[in-house]
Amino acid sequence: MLSIAVLGSGKGSNFQSILDAIQSGQLNARVVCVLSDAPDAYILQRARDHGIPAEYVDPAPFKTKLDGEAERRTIERLEHYGAQVLVLAGFMRMVKSGLLRAYAGRIINIHPALLPAFPGLASWKQALDYGAKVAGCTVHFVDEGMDTGPIILQRTVPVLDDDTPESLHARIQEQELIAYPLALQWISEGRTTIQNRRVLIRESSAQKVAPDLSGQRVLITAGPTVEDIDPIRFLSNRSSGKMGAALAVAAARRGAQVVLVHGPLKIPVPQQPGIEPVPVRSAQEMYEAVMTRVAGVQMAILCAAVADFTPVVQADRKLKKETDDLACLQLKRTPDILASVGALEKKPFLVGFAAETDSVERNAREKLQRKHCDLLCANDVSEPGSGFDQETNRITIYRKDGQSIPLPLLPKSVAADRILDEALAGIKA
Ligand code: PMT
Numbered sequence: 001m002l003s004i005a006v007l008g009s010g011k012g013s014n015f016q017s018i019l020d021a022i023q024s025g026q027l028n029a030r031v032v033c034v035l036s037d038a039p040d041a042y043i044l045q046r047a048r049d050h051g052i053p054a055e056y057v058d059p060a061p062f063k064t065k066l067d068g069e070a071e072r073r074t075i076e077r078l079e080h081y082g083a084q085v086l087v088l089a090g091f092m093r094m095v096k097s098g099l100l101r102a103y104a105g106r107i108i109n110i111h112p113a114l115l116p117a118f119p120g121l122a123s124w125k126q127a128l129d130y131g132a133k134v135a136g137c138t139v140h141f142v143d144e145g146m147d148t149g150p151i152i153l154q155r156t157v158p159v160l161d162d163d164t165p166e167s168l169h170a171r172i173q174e175q176e177l178i179a180y181p182l183a184l185q186w187i188s189e190g191r192t193t194i195q196n197r198r199v200l201i202r203e204s205s206a207q208k209v210a211p212d213l214s215g216q217r218v219l220i221t222a223g224p225t226v227e228d229i230d231p232i233r234f235l236s237n238r239s240s241g242k243m244g245a246a247l248a249v250a251a252a253r254r255g256a257q258v259v260l261v262h263g264p265l266k267i268p269v270p271q272q273p274g275i276e277p278v279p280v281r282s283a284q285e286m287y288e289a290v291m292t293r294v295a296g297v298q299m300a301i302l303c304a305a306v307a308d309f310t311p312v313v314q315a316d317r318k319l320k321k322e323t324d325d326l327a328c329l330q331l332k333r334t335p336d337i338l339a340s341v342g343a344l345e346k347k348p349f350l351v352g353f354a355a356e357t358d359s360v361e362r363n364a365r366e367k368l369q370r371k372h373c374d375l376l377c378a379n380d381v382s383e384p385g386s387g388f389d390q391e392t393n394r395i396t397i398y399r400k401d402g403q404s405i406p407l408p409l410l411p412k413s414v415a416a417d418r419i420l421d422e423a424l425a426g427i428k429a
Pocket of ligand 1: 222238241244302304305306308334337367379381393
């Protein structure tokens with residue numbers, strides 16, 4: 001298990017993401033100490049709240065770097081706690097040669113830009129002012145330069161026309177919370193090697209997953225449906241398709257033959273062996289695509305956000321705003337796909353989803369029963385970082401036997417594997 005020391009100057013939100021990843025089992029490491037150059041930095045309090053040794057290291061005499069006595073003291077504390085790797089989390093000083101020598105190739109930093117573009121401070125603002133179309137974050141090894149070390153991992157976000165520095169920074173921070181634990185996990189598995197400037201990542205033994213879904217046919221629905229009102233207007237929802245796509249990728253990686261019935265997605269449809277994408281638009285089309293493909297399927301995971309209502313009439317010409325047709329839109333119920341699969345005599349192992357904003361548990365248990373699911377994955381979509389169009393999700397899996405499995409906030413790819421684990425266990429039971 002990797003022993004990590006964290007060095008930070010501020011709140012320590014990246015430190016928190018590392019703790020969360022350790023707690024959820026995503027990162028096989030332990031934080032042995034947190035050091036800070038600021039005596040009242042919240043990162044120290046955060047560490048103490050988790051029972052982790054936290055110490056202030058007096059950085060005098062320099063304002064912008066850690067040097068001389070401060071550096072010697074830092075090395076002494078790191079060695080005292082047995083730190084194998086030093087992780088910088090919002091550390092506002094340059095690390096100098098003594099520490100770099102003592103922890104050569106073992107100091108890691110995250111920077112809120114796609115390096116080598118925009119090193120230094122407020123890099124999200126630099127990206128915006130420059131007119132970049134893509135921004136992101138970079139996890140890198142630290143060398144003697146400012147944000148110049150070999151790059152381990154980068155994650156991107158689009159720069160939107162109406163972005164402010166704050167909105168762009170917030171989107172980049174979402175990616176940081178995913179990138180840092182992931183890069184550290186690669187390091188903890190000993191998978192990184194530096195060749196010249198390039199950091200090569202070996203395939204992990206975990207990636208060579210046991211093909212435990214081999215021979216299984218899995219049907220997955222993903223994304224929103226779109227209910228056309230006329231050629232211009234439609235009714236839809238905020239689903240991006242990320243959760244459903246993550247399930248399809250995870251199932252295919254584990255050897256399943258996946259049929260992915262999806263509405264219009266905000267992300268590229270996964271194109272890889274083992275996944276057969278079936279694009280649809282409306283709830284009715286999704287219903288037909290599912291019901292004609294469900295025979296012979298061992299597992300169905302219905303993750304799509306299906307419209308509950310559709311216009312009674314779809315105009316083939318643009319409706320005029322003066323007409324009553326638009327002022328009073330008549331809607332009718334769409335077919336309930338999950339309930340229809342649940343009602344089949346020969347139904348597959350059935351996993352439903354529930355997107356809730358309140359009374360999550362009550363609604364989830366009610367849907368589990370009413371729609372004859374074997375498992376129901378409930379997400380509180382009002383929680384920040386969870387649900388629609390997020391990279392992460394907090395899901396509680398409800399089982400038919402009344403048990404529930406609360407998962408922590410996880411990247412959707414990790415949550416997908418947990419759901420598949422649970423479904424597979426249910427099939428075998
Ligand atoms: O796509 P992302 O941006 O990654 O977001 C993921 C998600 C939030 C969409 C996903 O995690 C999720 O919660 N999906 C279910 C959304 C939903 O429609 O929930 P619901 O509570 O309205 O529906 C309950 C279940 O019935 C779902 O399995 C749904 O697919 C199914 N349903 C609903 C209506 C309908 N007409 N037919 C259905 O099959």
